[in-house]
Amino acid sequence: MSFTGIFNRAVMAAVTLFGVAVIVFCLLRIVPGDPIAMMISPGASADDILALRVKYGLDSSIPVQFGVWIREMLTGDFGTSISLKRPVLSLLMERLPATLELAFAALVFGVIGGGLIAILATLARRTPLESVIDVLNGLFLAVPDFVWALLLVLALGVAIPIFPTSGRVDPSLSGDFATNFYLIESLVTLRFSLFFNVLSHMVMPVLALGLPLAAVIIRTLKEALNEAMLQDYVLLARLKGMSETRLVVQETLRNAIGPTLTLTGVQFTFMIGGTVIVERIFSYPGIGNMAIDAVINRDLPLIQGIVLMFGLTFVLINIAIDLAGNFFNPRLKHG
Template sequence: MTLTSVFNRLAMAVLTLLGVGLVVFVLLRVVPGDPVAMMISPSATPADIAALRAHYGLDLPLAEQFFLWLRDLLHLDFGTSISLRRGVLQLIGERLPATLELTFAALVFGILAGGIVAVAGVLLRRTPLEAVMDFVNGLFLAVPDFVWALALVLLVGVLWPIFPLSGRLDPALSTDFYTPFYLLESLARFNWTDVGDVLAHLVMPTLALGLPLAAVIARTLKEALGEAMVQDYVLLARLKGMSETRLVLQEALRNAVGPTLTLTGVQFTFMIGGTVIVERIFAYPGIGNMAIDAVINRDLPLIQGIVLVFGALFIVINIAVDLIADRLNPRQLHG
């Protein structure tokens, strides 16, 4: 990708975010329900309700509300949460790192597990084990992340209580974190007690999110490896006496990564959206869990801020994946 194409993608990203903001802004105001009614006491007078609506700008025309909101966004002012009475940007900044740690842990697990299964499937092709692996992988593809979450809660949370059921850190630990990135900070401080506890709380939500991703990666990478294994350069390397494992890992894998990486980026964006339900099931204090509370409380500023952050993450991830795929293209590497 040239510098011009990157600039064009960024310009389109701004327009896309503007469109997302407009759609969400309008939809939240045309659906039934009044956010003021959710937060005011039953004994409030009409004057109290009118004053509160004026405080949040809900008494203005819809177009004026949108342009005022857009003006504030340009100054990085996402507004004030109606239900929590705090700045939206501050709330998102506190919760987003937890979601990022969870999704990147699930991404690493999905890539490793899916890659191992794909390579094993190619090495075991035309054997009974290949059919078994394909059947199991198909089952993993068919089960969504929230079903895995519920199954894990029952299996290793209730029947065999191996891992913590909820939260992000054991309340009994008295560690004072300076950043919301608990895992990274614990590793940087070599506090292995906190590292182990944070990882223990990450295991079940990571598996719930990562298992479907691993199944997608395994199927896609296996097909790409199968196509690469019949290419002339692989046949030539086989004639030279190279082992089958070395053929797969050294010759075929680097050419099969491209299409798999692109699909992984798309699935990763879907996985970030999937954190909403998974975080709720495990009471994980991330941005997805907060999004559900915001919807229940009709917290318009908070919902708008969360949707914009999700949209920005999707766009940034897609651009990053395109850049990486372009750099890993064999024609670019050997050009």
């Protein structure tokens, strides 16, 4: 990718984030409800209410509030949470690693599981096994992540209690980490008991998020592989005696990755948004769970910070998709 292409993407990312900031800031100010009213005691005076408004910058007009917020945000000050009384940026940095580990674990599960099943279905095309895979995959596509979460809690948390149904690690072990990247830290430091404890808490949330993603990958990659199997170069390779497995893995897979990669990136952004409900169901201490509490408490600074963090994540993922698309498709390298 050329320098001009990278510069254009950076400019578009900045414009997108600014647009997200404007929209979320304005929407939060026009929806019904007063965050200050949720903080004051029944006997608070008018002076007490005014003091709180001044403290959180809610006494000025909306344009002035927006200008102050943008100016402070550019210096790294995202404001102070109304409900938690802590800096928003520190709260985000504290919860973000949990959500990132969960999302990327679900991505790895979805890509590997979906990719392998798509290859299997391609090798089994025009057989009863392909029909079974298609029927099951259609079912998986129809079930959203939060339904999978509820089903997994009932099946593997209540009926057959194999995995923990809440939290990120056993409370007795939560003080054994130097960073908030529990899974990565425990693996790098070779503390496998901690690693498997963290992993056991992630299994059901990862399955809930990863199963719909795997279903999308199966359908997309299978269709791309079947289309590639009809090309002339595959017929020539087959005439030379190449086995079906080698045809799929060595010849057609690299040509089918492009469209699958693009759609996977889009679905990954949707999946990150889905962590809000899934984290709530499993009481997983990530940004999504915190977002619901922030909305309930009308915590404007925290909501704004969370939405911007999600927006930044989506922008970075889209840039990564573009770069990966250029890498896997040589025709786009000079575009």
